Amino acid sequence: MSYLDHIWACNNFDPADYVPFEIDGARVGWVRRDNVRYLAAHDAVFEIAESCVALVPALEAVEDRSAALAGVVDRLAADGTLPKPRSELYPLTEAFNDPPFALIERSAVPFFGARALGVHMNGYVRRDGDIHMWVARRARDKTSYPGMLDNMVAGGQPHGLGLRENMIKECGEEAGIPEEIAQHVIPVGFIDYAHESEDGAKPDRQYCYDLELPANFMPIAADGEVDEFMLWPLEQVAETIRETFEFKFNCNLVILDFMVRHGYLDPDTEPDYTDLCRGLHASKG
Amino acid sequence: MSYLDHIWACNNFDPADYVPFEIDGARVGWVRRDNVRYLAAHDAVFEIAESCVALVPALEAVEDRSAALAGVVDRLAADGTLPKPRSELYPLTEAFNDPPFALIERSAVPFFGARALGVHMNGYVRRDGDIHMWVARRARDKTSYPGMLDNMVAGGQPHGLGLRENMIKECGEEAGIPEEIAQHVIPVGFIDYAHESEDGAKPDRQYCYDLELPANFMPIAADGEVDEFMLWPLEQVAETIRETFEFKFNCNLVILDFMVRHGYLDPDTEPDYTDLCRGLHASKG
Numbered sequence: 402m403s404y405l406d407h408i409w410a411c412n413n414f415d416p417a418d419y420v421p422f423e424i425d426g427a428r429v430g431w432v433r434r435d436n437v438r439y440l441a442a443h444d445a446v447f448e449i450a451e452s453c454v455a456l457v458p459a460l461e462a463v464e465d466r467s468a469a470l471a472g473v474v475d476r477l478a479a480d481g482t483l484p485k486p487r488s489e490l491y492p493l494t495e496a497f498n499d500p501p502f503a504l505i506e507r508s509a510v511p512f513f514g515a516r517a518l519g520v521h522m523n524g525y526v527r528r529d530g531d532i533h534m535w536v537a538r539r540a541r542d543k544t545s546y547p548g549m550l551d552n553m554v555a556g557g558q559p560h561g562l563g564l565r566e567n568m569i570k571e572c573g574e575e576a577g578i579p580e581e582i583a584q585h586v587i588p589v590g591f592i593d594y595a596h597e598s599e600d601g602a603k604p605d606r607q608y609c610y611d612l613e614l615p616a617n618f619m620p621i622a623a624d625g626e627v628d629e630f631m632l633w634p635l636e637q638v639a640e641t642i643r644e645t646f647e648f649k650f651n652c653n654l655v656i657l658d659f660m661v662r663h664g665y666l667d668p669d670t671e672p673d674y675t676d677l678c679r680g681l682h683a684s685k686g
Numbered sequence: 687m688s689y690l691d692h693i694w695a696c697n698n699f700d701p702a703d704y705v706p707f708e709i710d711g712a713r714v715g716w717v718r719r720d721n722v723r724y725l726a727a728h729d730a731v732f733e734i735a736e737s738c739v740a741l742v743p744a745l746e747a748v749e750d751r752s753a754a755l756a757g758v759v760d761r762l763a764a765d766g767t768l769p770k771p772r773s774e775l776y777p778l779t780e781a782f783n784d785p786p787f788a789l790i791e792r793s794a795v796p797f798f799g800a801r802a803l804g805v806h807m808n809g810y811v812r813r814d815g816d817i818h819m820w821v822a823r824r825a826r827d828k829t830s831y832p833g834m835l836d837n838m839v840a841g842g843q844p845h846g847l848g849l850r851e852n853m854i855k856e857c858g859e860e861a862g863i864p865e866e867i868a869q870h871v872i873p874v875g876f877i878d879y880a881h882e883s884e885d886g887a888k889p890d891r892q893y894c895y896d897l898e899l900p901a902n903f904m905p906i907a908a909d910g911e912v913d914e915f916m917l918w919p920l921e922q923v924a925e926t927i928r929e930t931f932e933f934k935f936n937c938n939l940v941i942l943d944f945m946v947r948h949g950y951l952d953p954d955t956e957p958d959y960t961d962l963c964r965g966l967h968a969s970k971g
Binding site for chain 2: 497498563564565566587588589590591608611661662663664666667668669672674675678679682
């Protein structure tokens with residue numbers, strides 16, 4: 402296998418299997434063709450055509466749209482079509498800071514194929530100039546991707562919180578990183594991909610942060626999301642990515658982006674350099 | 687104006703004004719529609735159709751293609767259609783390290799709208815944690831972009847040289863950076879854009895390098911390409927980019943990429959963050 406396998410794995414979404422989900426003429430998501438039938442009963446909320454699902458134009462205010470969607474999500478959760486709500490609202494939007502078209506329960510975001518935003522942080526230390534990266538192993542009892550390797554800290558981006566604010570909060574919750582250290586996180590760009598999972602489409606964007614930690618800092622698996630933290634030489638991280646699918650799918654891209662930015666991948670020697678760099682920001686979703 | 691103006695200025699190429707230039711079925715460049723007539727006389731070299739200029743299939747070997755193109759370029763230079771040859775060969779290729787379809791004289795690259803590769807380096811020092819960037823002012827007697835601001839070191843990528851090798855060579859020639867310092871350049875990705883200038887299309891790729899310099903290092907304008915080097919706080923560089931077109935067009939993108947990677951632009955506060963990040967790697971060419 403090669404690094405590129407992770408670009409492809411993250412971009413397994415095929416628009417042909419979906420219809421666009423539109424609000425006010427803008428595409429805000431994708432509904433899988435075989436899921437459209439679950440929305441047909443809700444004709445006060447959705448207009449359903451062959452090639453499109455749209456929110457009815459009568460729902461003009463963000464509050465009204467959000468309330469109507471919440472009603473549908475509650476009923477789909479009640480009959481088991483959707484997972485149990487997590488009481489966390491995500492914006493239906495194009496980019497962070499864009500005004501949302503509506504807010505929607507986090508657990509329903511993949512069903513509607515909306516772009517979810519998240520924050521991922523690569524925590525590292527330098528030893529004799531060499532980078533060692535903190536790697537997390539997800540708790541084995543987590544619902545999603547149990548036991549897989551993960552970035553040191555990562556989380557979904559809820560509505561109403563700043564990205565940095567969220568990043569610092571997650572640093573404390575997931576790895577016990579105190580605010581006086583976490584505040585040194587550096588925003589370094591984002592990765593885009595269009596993934597398909599059992600839940601639906603995930604045309605997501607993960608904002609990436611670097612944090613160089615003191616050499617003697619020890620993370621603490623504070624909230625039970627993580628089983629253990631391991632400090633690996635970057636070469637070991639790279640090898641794991643190059644040869645396995647042990648990292649949760651999108652973490653591979655976040656680390657590849659780190660490796661590009663820190664000169665660990667070199668265009669003189671990495672034959673897939675162009676496709677890797679382009680693949681980190683390409684998305685069909 | 688805004689940072690985004692530079693993305694647009696670098697991407698002013700409009701494919702509608704050009705026809706593809708193909709070799710062996712692959713598009714390797716673009717010829718401006720009103721320039722196609724200069725190639726019509728050379729029917730042993732080119733097949734010319736309404737919507738395409740192609741190298742004749744009989745030219746199969748890279749050497750034969752390169753020789754045929756050299757003959758055309760010499761004649762176009764002799765009658766003043768093309769600038770004087772610089773005796774530097776560029777590959778017609780998709781990406782660095784891909785085998786070239788042919789080699790072509792550097793001065794003819796824009797006429798054929800071929801992707802040129804280059805290397806750009808942002809040299810900087812840290813003072814009390816703050817980044818100061820070395821900025822070059824191009825010589826006022828340079829043919830192209832005289833007197834404009836530039837990255838500390840930059841150069842075109844000729845055929846047969848490694849990128850790092852070229853970067854280190856240019857560091858010595860343009861800024862008097864000795865090899866023992868220049869070897870610490872870090873490859874950090876590339877920018878893509880599709881520019882149109884008087885000479886033709888430039889769907890170019892610039893490989894970007896960072897070099898943190900010793901605080902007391904003083905560059906020397908060694909080869910006369912540069913009038914002066916100035917060490918500016920990054921804020922002054924950013925302001926110059928945000929408010930002027932004083933930097934040569936593509937240097938703005940190289941520095942914006944630096945600002946993204948070093949956390950100087952923040953998605954929490956920069957309203958154009960998405961378009962900026964995407965715009966550094968988008969190209970219609």
